[in-house]
Each structure stands twice: as C-alpha cells, then as structure tokens.
Amino acid sequence: MTVLVVGASGFLGAEVCRQAVAAGRRVVGTYHSGAVAVPGVEGHRLDVTDRAAVRALVARVRPAVVVGTPYRYADWAVTADGAAHVAYAAAEAGARLVHLSSDALHAGRPEPYGDDEPPSPVFPYGAAKAAAETAVRAIDPTAVLVRTSLILGEGSKQIQLCRDALAGRAVLFTDELRCPIDVADLAAAVLELADTDHAGVLNVAGPDAVSRADLGLLVARREGLDPAGMKTSTGAEAGVLRPTDVRLDSRRAAGLLRTRLRGVREFLAA
Template sequence: MRLLVTGASGFLGSEVVRLAEHEVVPTYYSQPVPGGVRMDVRDRGEVDDVIRKVRPDGIIHAAFQQSDWATTADGPANVALAARGTRLVFVSTDVVFGGRSEPYDEDASPCPVTPYGAAKAAAETAIRAIDPSAVIARTSLIIGYDGQSQSERFVHALAAGEPGALYSGNIRCPVHVTDLASALLELLDSDAKGPAHVAGPQAVTRLDLGRLIATRDGLDPHALPFTPGPPSDVRLDSTRTQTLLRTRLRGVHEFLAA
C-alpha cells in the first residue's frame, strides 16, 4: 500500500510516518520533511495535482491549523474530493462536542461551541457526504514522551513562569501519540467507516493532566497556576472502537507514570 500522510511535519503526522509499514509519501505545508511533498490543503487544484501524481492507496489526513477555518474545514473536504475511491482516515477531535455530564459515543451528534470545534464538525459533515466509507477518527489531547506535544510545552512554559493557567473545569480523555498513530494505521487497514473514537479510557481535568506531566518531568506539580475556566466535559467513549483494535489505548495515569 502507498500511504499519503498529510500534516507529516506535525506531532501526530510524524508519528504516523514513523510507525507506518507501508510505502509512505508525507506531505507538508511550511516545514519540509524528508521525502515529503509540499501541499497546501486549502488549494483544491494543488491537492488534486498531488493526489493524482502520488496515486495513494490510502490517506491519513492529520493536517490542521487550529485558528484557520480554511485549513481545518475546507482542507479535509478538498482532500476527500480529490481522493474519492481511495481509503481515507480523517483525524477529528473531541471538541466537536460542547460538553455534558456523560461521555459521548460514536453515535452522538456534533454540537460544537468553539470555532475550532465548528471547523472540525464542518469537515466531518463534508467528508461523510463525499465518502461515506471514510473513517472519522475523533481523538482528544495528544501526549508524547519527549515534551513535544502542545500540552507538554504549555506545562513547561508555566513552570518557567510564563503567563497562563491550567483549567480545572475542562475534562478530557488524553491519548498517547504512539497509541493513536498505531490505531489510525489499523483503522486504515480495516473495514471500519464513519465515526470512530480513539481516545484514552481515563478522563482527567486539564489541571490534573498538567500535574501528571510535571511530576513525570521532575517539575513541581503544585506550583502550576490554575483557574476553573469555562466548564466543559467532552469525554469520548472509545469502547466500541477499542474492540476493533489490536492496539490498546492506554490511560493517562499509565503512560504518564513517573
């Protein structure tokens, strides 16, 4: 299989490239990667041209820009249109949901309350209309092992005295980047279609997550500033998708154990 990975210079995309046993063609926008092809997902003609030249058998679409609607919403639609007939796994997010007192399963309807969540929800709608066989892999906060994730960098910045605070009212289900990348590759090779939830089985607040990261990295977890922040409980229930996977999605207390 020839696999095209968008956003291959990013945190998740680079891990997918590292783990893939397929022939991989990575794409990037601003930060070149070895053997990569530049592709601006906002440009439908450029997307068409790259996919026509590469002729992939599968695509994992991990490219996004949190503050840019065109990249996050229009980009996936452009990829899905150009890739019709090609196996597609699209990486979405837990914040397509607005928050409630019980976890969201794959049958829950998106109800975003943030611009980023709305962009991802719009991309999901477009992809499901263009290619009903595509996988929409919703995930949560992605954590690594070398301090490179956004959450880890933020904790280190707070510990160094930079402004900001961790929210104690925001509840998520963090996932390890290696578990997530492995699961995406499995879903690519499976018969799964539609929404799939690929998040960790343990829910924690952003404050608790920050303290776990700090403890692992030898920082003082109780010195981190925090605030309640806007209350939001967007736990993903990944039970159904986990039954399809060989990869075990570990809980945050396991993969962040000091």
C-alpha cells in the first residue's frame, strides 16, 4: 500500500511517515521548503495551492491513502484552498483521504464539543480550517476529517513555547483550555483510520483538558525546571482574539480505535 503524506516535513506529517514506514508501507511525502527528513520516504516538493501540480503528483504516485496535514497559520490559500486541491486529487484517484482538522474552528464554551458540531470560528485560522472541512466534505463524502487539539512531543512548538515561558521569554494563557494529544498517538490513530471506512468528522484528542499555563507546569515538572518565573496572562489581557475553552469530546474515537488516546499527564510523565 502506498501512503501519500501531504505536509511530510511538518511535525505530525513526519511522525505519520515514520510509523507508516515502520509498518512496511511505501511512503511518499511532500514538502514546500526544506526536505522530508524521514528515512525511507520518497520526497517531493509540492505547492498545494497549485491545483494542477497536486493532481499531477497524485496521479503519478497512485496512492491508496492520502493523509492531508498541510497548513500555514496565516495563509488561507494553503490551509483552505490547499485542502480542497488535495481532496479533489485524492477523490479523482480513488484514494482514501484522511484530512487533519483542528479545534481552532470552534469559538469556545464551557461544554465539550461533540464530533458533529458545526464550526463557529472567531479568528482567521479557525475560519480557514472550517472552510477546508466544508470543501473536503463536499468533494469527498467518504473522507474522514480528524479534528484534533494541541499536538505534543519532543520537537513540538507547544513544548518549546512552554520552555520559553518558563524562561521568561514567552507568555502562557491561563484561560485557553485544550485537550493535548501526543504526536505518536495521533499518527497511529490517523493510520488506523486510513484502514477503515469511517467517514465524516471525528474528534481525536486527549481526554484531559488543561490550560496552556497548566501545560507549562506539567513540562516544568517533567524537566525538573523551576516554574516560579513562568510568565502567564489571559487572552483578554494580552489583547489576543482566539478561542478560549475548547474541549473536544473524543469518546467516539476512543471506542472506535485500537490506538489508546492517552491523557497529557500520562504521556508527559512517561
């Protein structure tokens, strides 16, 4: 089975590649700049905003599975249009599509969000992820759309942000609650879903809700760092418009998957 990972130079994409290679699959990965750094992966430079280029690559590779992980935080063309181009090419080739979405498309509220709840974005990145979902579902109703949360692991931006805040170089918000997931758990879930016929949106996140400030404390405990100097604030105080309390209810995924979705306290203590 050939797996095409669009965005293989990213944090999650690289882990999907590693696990797919370890499972004995032929893996092709794309990148926009730099290179794919995973041994055993056939790398191709690709601009996902170029629809013709995406179609040509998928037609040449002829994958059984396409995993779409590309995004650029402030770039609608990559996050929204690029997702549509990947979905179109995958459907055209008859490939199984696993599209990666985000909890950023929700506005935030005290109650957890179920799998089937419609997007309610409050900032541009969330709107782009919502638009990407709409396009993917319209183009390929058989695709699975994985809504996830903060992705953690060695080398993740989230862990580095915590380290920077503990060193006084960044700020962690006390009012931004998320359900972090370990990158290895998420990649395993993605590949497992690729082998199923599950369609539509599925929340795949950790069971523990923590604030970014709480996450900083957990990182401090794991790494033996003094949390006394950790800088914290709230989004309102910082003048940042982003969702606050966004908790994903991933019980459906937990019942569907063999992959165990560990809580943040468990995998950071490992």
